[in-house]
Amino acid sequence: MTDAPAPLADPHLVYDPVAGDGPKDVVILGSTGSIGTQAIDLVLRNPDRFRVTALSANGGRVALLAEQARLLRVRTVAVAREDVVPALREALSAQYGPGEPLPEILAGKDAATRLAASDCHTVLNGITGSIGLAPTLAALEAxxxxxxxxxxxxxxxxxxxxxxxxxxxxxxxxxEHAALFQALAAGTRADVRKLVVTASGGPFRGRTREQLADVTVEDALAHPTWAMGPVITINSATLVNKGLEVIEAHLLYDIPFDRIEVVVHPQSYVHSMVEFTDGSTLAQATPPDMRGPIAIGLGWPERIPDAAPVFDWSKASTWEFFPLDNEAFPSVNLARHVGELAGTAPAVFNAANEECVEAFRAGALPFNGIMETVTRVVEEHGTPATGTPLTVSDVLEAETWARKRARELTVRTASAEARA
Known part of the structure; x- marks a missing residue:
């Protein structure tokens, strides 16, 4: 373990690109989504700590984006969809007073990437999906x-x-990873025996694979503890989200896959745990609310007072933990497999899943068909080539193939069901 590369996320290290007094300048990518809106709530409550300079969104909620821009007085607003620029300009004009200068508008597929490299201290990447890769790389390179x-x-x-x-x-x-990040601060890397990632179990906890065959989109979107976007919510129902988090934990903390465990915790109070070599386990716990992890992301190494709700310890409560049912939810083991394959395998897994989730939402694929199709696409992709460095074009090519193959298999599944 001591010979392994340094972890990407280390609570003992503080990276400060723009040290100085005054609020941190922040760029928020995905501002109209769940993460973005909660981040803006946190920023508005802490104007002495944070100043948002730019916002980006896909473009589906221009009225909200314009309202956010006015509240935060940002310099730049970006949308991925060029066709909504006239509507965005009109919405901004309605928000701003007569004669007030409107923020600069960027539009196009690379708009968020351009913002990620703009002059600021912190970039919050709250975009959903692998389209967030280019902005992530741009922020790091800048x-x-x-x-x-x-x-x-x-x-x-x-x-x-x-x-x-x-x-x-x-x-x-x-x-989960903000929880691990905080718990890891209690010891050295050599002290870590195991990471324990918790899962709520989603809306279908306790059901068998057979009982999942006929669940509806509405059933899958009824998450018992978290309010999230539709893609993440369905990923939580299949537990694909937890599989992705296992890969993420491995990459962030350089802990081998066989030392990353998933347990089901329906209450979602304990967000993850670190087991140390001396037998002690540190758990990070708060009521289910993303403002706490967002505050860690924006404020570290400082903590933001009253960022999120706290427990009332005077009230009795029950916290439960259960083993994961890998037969009903095979996604976590499949994620471990593609994580160990590395290369383009994780990109294939993720892209195929995104296509299958959309097919499920459109009624073209049954719930169990999501993982059945993703598994087949991963198997057909095979073992990635080794010995050559991964490139962005490799990732994009693998994703394109995986999406096309997943759509082909989805059409076949829908046709077979129609004939049955």
Whole structure:
């Protein structure tokens, strides 16, 4: 273990690209999503600590984006969809007073990437999906602190991210990895025996594979403890999200896959745990709320007072832990497999899953068909070539193939069901 490379995320190291007094300048990518809106709530409550200079979003909620821009008085607003620029300009004009200068507008697929490299202290990457890879790389290359909520960019581009990231430059924002990050501060890397990643179990905890055959999209979106976007919520129902988090934990902390355990914790109070070699286990616990992990990502090494709710320890409560049912939810073991394969295998896994989730949401694939199709795509991809460095074009090519193959298999599944 002592010969392994240094971890990407280390609570003992502080990377400060722009040291100085005054609020930290922050760029928020994915500002109209769940992470982005909660980050803005935190910023507005702490104007002495943070100043948002730019926002990016896909472009589906221009009214909200314009409102955020006005509240934060940002310099730049970016949207991935060029077709919404007229609507965004109109929404901004409605928010700002007569004669007030409007923020600069960037548009296009590379708009978020351009913002990630702009002048700031911290970039919060709250984009969903592997499209967050280019902004992640841009932020790291520009020397910004990266508050990383976009786990997919690390998973699909692990070696690329590792090659660019300086010690302490990445602060994880996922609740599980923010928990591990904090617990790891209690000891040295050599003291760590095991990482324990907790899972709520999603809406289908306790069901068998057979009982999952006919669940609906509405069933899958009814998460018992977390309010998230539809893709992440369905990934939580299949536990693909937990599989991605296992890969992420391996990449962030350089702990082997056989020393990363997943346990089901329905209450979602304990966000993850670190077991040390002396037998002690440190757990990080808060009520389910993402503002705590976001505050760690933006504020570390400082803690932000009253960032998130706290427990009322005077009230009785029960905290439960159960083993993961790998037969009903094979996604975690498949994620371990692609993580160990490395190369483009994680990108194939993630891209195929994104396509299958969309097919499930559209009614073209049954729930169990998500993992059945992803598994087949991973198997057809085979073992990645070794000995050559991974490139961005490798990742993009693998993703393109995986998405195309997943769509082909989805069409076949839908046709077979129609004939049945």
């Amino acid at each position: 020397g910004r602190t990266l508050a990383l909520a976009n786990k997919e960019s690390l998973i699909v581009g692990g070696p690329l991210v590792r090659a660019l990231a300086a010690p302490g430059q990445i602060i994880p924002v996922d609740s």
